[in-house]
Every structure is written in structure tokens, then in C-alpha cells.
Amino acid sequence: MNIVVPQKSIPLREQVQVLVVGGGPAGVGAAVAAARMGMKTMLLEKRGFLGGNVTACYVETCNYFMKGTSFKPQGIAQEVEEGYDREYPSDDLRPNAAHRFHSEYLKVYLDDFLRREGVDVKLHAFVNDVVIRDGSIRAVVIQTKQGPQAVEAGLVIDCTGDGDVAFAAGVPFEQGRDTDHKCQPGTVSVRLAGADVGRLLEDGDGLSEISRRFHREYREGVTGLPCFRQDLPLGRLTKAGIVSYVNYACSYGIDPTDVDDLTRGEQECRHFILDIYRYMKANYPGLVNTEIASMSPEIGFRDSRRIRGLYRLTIEDMEVQKHFEDCIAVYPRFYDMLTPDPMLLKAGDGSVAGRGYEGHIYEPITDSRCFEIPYRCLVPVKTDNLLVAGRCISAGHVAESGVRAISLCTMTGQAAGIAAALSIRERRVPAEVPVAELRARLRQGGFNLPGEEKGGQL
Ligand SMILES: Cc1cc2nc3c(=O)[nH]c(=O)nc-3n(C[C@H](O)[C@H](O)[C@H](O)COP(=O)(O)OP(=O)(O)OC[C@H]3O[C@@H](n4cnc5c(N)ncnc54)[C@H](O)[C@@H]3O)c2cc1C
Structure with a gap:
């Protein structure tokens, strides 16, 4: 109507x-x-x-x-x-x-x-x-x-x-x-504070190693996380212990121009962020004492x-x-x-x-x-x-x-x-x-x- x-x-x-x-x-x-x-x-x-x-x-x-x-x-x-x-x-x-x-x-x-x-x-x-x-x-x-x-x-x-x-x-x-007009998933990124910089850098680039490890763990099916995401791209690491960008949460089947889909995407991604945050704290030395500094202001789309x-x-x-x-x-x-x-x-x-x-x-x-x-x-x-x-x-x-x-x-x-x-x-x-x-x-x-x-x- x-x-x-x-x-x-x-x-x-x-x-x-x-x-x-x-x-x-x-x-x-x-x-x-x-x-x-x-x-x-x-x-x-x-x-x-x-x-x-x-x-x-x-x-x-x-x-x-x-x-x-x-x-x-x-x-x-x-x-x-x-x-x-x-x-x-x-x-x-x-x-x-x-x-x-x-x-x-x-x-x-x-x-x-x-x-x-x-x-x-x-x-x-x-x-x-x-x-x-x-x-x-x-x-x-x-x-x-x-x-x-x-x-x-x-x-x-x-x-x-x-x-x-x-x-x-x-x-x-x-x-x-x-075939079905579906776009790539939408993502809300997250920024962490409190990373153990010394530990992460003591043997090369510890964040790259974490990304590699996560990919392996996801492919082996051991993460138990509900988000369909096998990659864990990580951004800058600063003296202040900031990991500036965790590109993980992915919400699928979202039409980036539809209000209902956008609402679902934003809310679903926030839960996925909490999941990965807890997973990283529990599993990756160097990220044990981190906390979420911010979630990105809006869900982002690749297409x-x-x-x-x-x-x-x-x-x-x-x-x-x-x-x-x-x-x-x-x-x-x-x-x-x-x-x-x-x-x-x-x-x-x-x-x-x-x-x-x-x-x-x-x-x-x-x-x-x-x-x-x-x-x-x-x-x-x-x-x-x-x-x-x-x-x-x-x-x-x-x-x-x-x-x-x-x-x-x-x-x-x-x-x-x-x-x-x-x-x-x-x-x-x-x-x-x-x-x-x-x-x-x-x-x-x-x-x-x-x-x-x-x-x-x-
Ligand atoms: C999680 C994620 C990771 C990515 N990683 C990479 C990467 O590593 N390398 C890379 O090269 N690319 C990456 N991309 C893709 C890249 O971000 C985009 O393709 C690129 O930003 C597109 O630029 P753009 O100016 O066309 O659009 P956008 O960056 O989307 O900018 C569009 C602008 O228009 C504004 N706007 C939209 N609609 C309206 C409106 N109706 N009225 C007024 N303003 C409006 C928006 O607020 C926004 O500021 C990634 C994307 C995402 C979501």
C-alpha cells in the first residue's frame, strides 16, 4: 500500500x-x-x-x-x-x-x-x-x-x-x-584498548600470528563461534595498547538500502563483536587484558x-x-x-x-x-x-x-x-x-x- x-x-x-x-x-x-x-x-x-x-x-x-x-x-x-x-x-x-x-x-x-x-x-x-x-x-x-x-x-x-x-x-x-542479488556481508568493526604491546611484539608481529591462528582454528571448526567468518584482519597496534581495527563481525543477507536489514545487521554484528572479544581474551596471550574501546559508528558495506x-x-x-x-x-x-x-x-x-x-x-x-x-x-x-x-x-x-x-x-x-x-x-x-x-x-x-x-x- x-x-x-x-x-x-x-x-x-x-x-x-x-x-x-x-x-x-x-x-x-x-x-x-x-x-x-x-x-x-x-x-x-x-x-x-x-x-x-x-x-x-x-x-x-x-x-x-x-x-x-x-x-x-x-x-x-x-x-x-x-x-x-x-x-x-x-x-x-x-x-x-x-x-x-x-x-x-x-x-x-x-x-x-x-x-x-x-x-x-x-x-x-x-x-x-x-x-x-x-x-x-x-x-x-x-x-x-x-x-x-x-x-x-x-x-x-x-x-x-x-x-x-x-x-x-x-x-x-x-x-x-x-543469481540472487545478495551482497557481501556487512561489518561493524571494533577497536580494543589494553593490548600487551611488549608481549605481542616480542617475537615478530604477534597480531599477524593471531590472525593466522584464528583462520586455522575456524577452518578446523574449534572456535564454536556463531559468526560465519574465517578471517580476523587486525589494524594498527600502538604504544597505548590500542588494536585500532578488528574486522570480524559479518552479517549476511543484508540489503544495504533496507531499514529492517540494516537494523538486523547492526544488532547482529554487535553480538558477534562481543563473541570475538571474549574469544580473543580467552585464547590469545597479549589480548588477555583488553577491553572494547569502541564499536564503529555504523555498519559498513563492501558493495x-x-x-x-x-x-x-x-x-x-x-x-x-x-x-x-x-x-x-x-x-x-x-x-x-x-x-x-x-x-x-x-x-x-x-x-x-x-x-x-x-x-x-x-x-x-x-x-x-x-x-x-x-x-x-x-x-x-x-x-x-x-x-x-x-x-x-x-x-x-x-x-x-x-x-x-x-x-x-x-x-x-x-x-x-x-x-x-x-x-x-x-x-x-x-x-x-x-x-x-x-x-x-x-x-x-x-x-x-x-x-x-x-x-x-x-
Ligand atoms: C569492513 C570493511 C573492510 C574493508 N576493507 C578494505 C580494505 O582493506 N581496503 C580497501 O581498499 N577497501 C576496503 N573496503 C572497501 C572500501 O571501504 C569501500 O569500497 C570504499 O570506502 C568505497 O568508497 P566510496 O567513497 O565509494 O564509498 P563509502 O566509503 O561508502 O563512502 C560513501 C559516503 O557517502 C555518504 N552517504 C551515503 N549515502 C548518502 C546520502 N544518501 N546522502 C549523503 N551522504 C551519503 C556516507 O556516509 C559515506 O561517507 C572495506 C569495506 C568494509 C565495509
Whole structure:
């Protein structure tokens, strides 16, 4: 049953050229890139802080898969890492990460960074509606304590991770795997205080040994824990005895856009956290005196809606390293996908080529193979002034498990920000922006892009 909401007039709060919705890794890249192109740029974020999953789910050691390789994040992603390191030198005593943030410091760093870059940030601005006129988004509607308010924009970039703006605009999308539309499980992370640092470091990296041991114990079926989770990734270890990130609790069968599912996921994960906390205290020397310092503020998702764009990136493209004339980002080939099906957790061999899709697919970077993302994955099939960036771009389900990498989300965001500015400046729809100029600007901004420019449009 539906009820009809009466038409009402709402205040027009602001008018901007580029409006970025979502302040995670993709939104940061998009907003800074658009502002650097001279656009009046606003960023709307539903939470009270920026950073997306990095700050809201403690995903602080995000480039773990780059360790030991020559790959580096490029463009604004690299600037953020280097700028952050200068202001907030790492307190991590573990040698295992290619780079690490402290999520609380990162919140402050991103506030300052976006202010310096001239981006007008509005926090607590939840977007779930748009006003469409002649096939374009005329305005985006934010839900505030003072009721709904509108922001008018020349071009909107959807960096919500869930494709909320595109959804509101009626753009078709996919969600989860093809067979049953189930997504990867959602996770609430936990931070511990009181670790015995001396003990954990006396014989190498004690936390890595705990992760290995837990994996073995789970596979042998001796943990007795109800959560279907065989991995126990652990984050920074500091002098203060903080283990900054325990990525364990997994809630399955959650639609990241459904209120009932989200409620179940949050509550179930909190119980799983208490289980693993007690298990670690009871079984792992070095963690005996720990206590829970905090649970992450919101359940985090690895995948959600994927917007249908002018091109849909597939694992076949990634496997053959397909070249695209409109390539806007090159990234090392890797996949990391928790199975959507808890009963098949231990199945498969972890590979894409084998029976991996039945279980957890994990293929780390092993060689110099890369994949390319074409600009068309950022251009929705519908709506004339909308781009998407980050984990909700147009890609297959398993392909998204590589596309979702945090630094790559900032890179697709950067490409979308420049494309948005070109679209406005040239008065062309996003599908017709001069791709040669977009790619040239990305190269100037630090991207390694292959191929000679042939010029022209898509
Ligand atoms: C537990 C966990 C572990 C992970 N580990 C890794 C890892 O080790 N390495 C790695 O590279 N990736 C990892 N990921 C994946 C990675 O975190 C995401 O793919 C990445 O953060 C996506 O960036 P994004 O900007 O597209 O979306 P998000 O990070 O989800 O950011 C979206 C932003 O938009 C805001 N938003 C959403 N909807 C609205 C709305 N309607 N209105 C206004 N604002 C809105 C959100 O509050 C959020 O700030 C992990 C994810 C999880 C959950």
C-alpha cells in the first residue's frame, strides 16, 4: 500500500555548479578535483564527518594489498596519504601495512583539506530525493532537522556508495550477485584498548600470528563461534595498547538500502563483536587484558547498488587487461570478495578462475597485471547531468571487488570531478565531454594512463 505525499514547496538553500553527494574516498576525490577546476563545489555528507568507510568502519590500513609491490595510489589519493602522513606521523608499531591512517585524525585532516581546497562541505545532509526537469537533475533534496531543503546544481556526482542519487533519479542499477542479488556481508568493526604491546611484539608481529591462528582454528571448526567468518584482519597496534581495527563481525543477507536489514545487521554484528572479544581474551596471550574501546559508528558495506552506465566493467575485461580509449584509471589486478552465502564460506579455492565464487575470493596482487576503468563506467545510462564514482560505478559483482579499493575510489572520484567541470564549462552532457582533455588533466594530476591520445568524444 502506498500513501500520497502532498506536493510542497521547500526552501532552495544554495546554488552550485558541481554538487558531490557522499564524503567518502570517492567524494573527496570528486569534490577536490572539481574545485581545482574553478567550479563552485559543494559536498553533502549524511554523517557528522568525512572519510566514508575509512572513518566510519575503521578501515585504516586500506592499502594492505599493495605492500611489497611497486604500485602507489595516484593523484589526490596519493596527496591525501602523503599530506596526512606529514601532519599525523603514524603511531603504528606493526610492519604490515603499506600505509595507515588513524581514523579520528583523518576526520580532522579531511575537514582541513577540503576547506583549503575551497569545497563547501555540509555535514548531516542526507540526500534521498531529486527534482528532475527535462531529463536532468534540477535540484537535490537534503533531509535536515529543519525539514527538506533543496540544493540546485549544474552537475551532480553520486559518491554515496549506494548510488542513492542515481536511484532517486530513476537510473537502473544492479545489486549483489546475478543469481540472487545478495551482497557481501556487512561489518561493524571494533577497536580494543589494553593490548600487551611488549608481549605481542616480542617475537615478530604477534597480531599477524593471531590472525593466522584464528583462520586455522575456524577452518578446523574449534572456535564454536556463531559468526560465519574465517578471517580476523587486525589494524594498527600502538604504544597505548590500542588494536585500532578488528574486522570480524559479518552479517549476511543484508540489503544495504533496507531499514529492517540494516537494523538486523547492526544488532547482529554487535553480538558477534562481543563473541570475538571474549574469544580473543580467552585464547590469545597479549589480548588477555583488553577491553572494547569502541564499536564503529555504523555498519559498513563492501558493495551495494551498482549503477548501470554506458559501459559495464567485467572480470573478463580485468583478466585480459582490456584497453579502453577512454581509460581514466589503471589499477593493480586484485579481487577481495567475501561470499554472499555463509554456508559456502569454506568452499572454493579462493580464486576467480576456480570455484572461487562459491567461497571467499581473494586474489592478491601477484604480478604486474593491471586493469583499466573506462570513463563510460562513470556515466549513467539515464539523466543528463549526473556522474557516479567510487564503489557504485557500473561494474559486474566480482569486478566490483577490485573496483571498490579505497584509493581507486578516490581516483574514479577525481576523474568524475574533472569530467563534471568539463561538462559545465563546455556545456555538454557528461557522455560528450572531451575525453582527451579529461585524460590529459588526469595525467597532469599524477595518473599513469596508457595509450596515445586520439582525441574526440566518446
Ligand atoms: C569492513 C570493511 C573492510 C574493508 N576493507 C578494505 C580494505 O582493506 N581496503 C580497501 O581498499 N577497501 C576496503 N573496503 C572497501 C572500501 O571501504 C569501500 O569500497 C570504499 O570506502 C568505497 O568508497 P566510496 O567513497 O565509494 O564509498 P563509502 O566509503 O561508502 O563512502 C560513501 C559516503 O557517502 C555518504 N552517504 C551515503 N549515502 C548518502 C546520502 N544518501 N546522502 C549523503 N551522504 C551519503 C556516507 O556516509 C559515506 O561517507 C572495506 C569495506 C568494509 C565495509
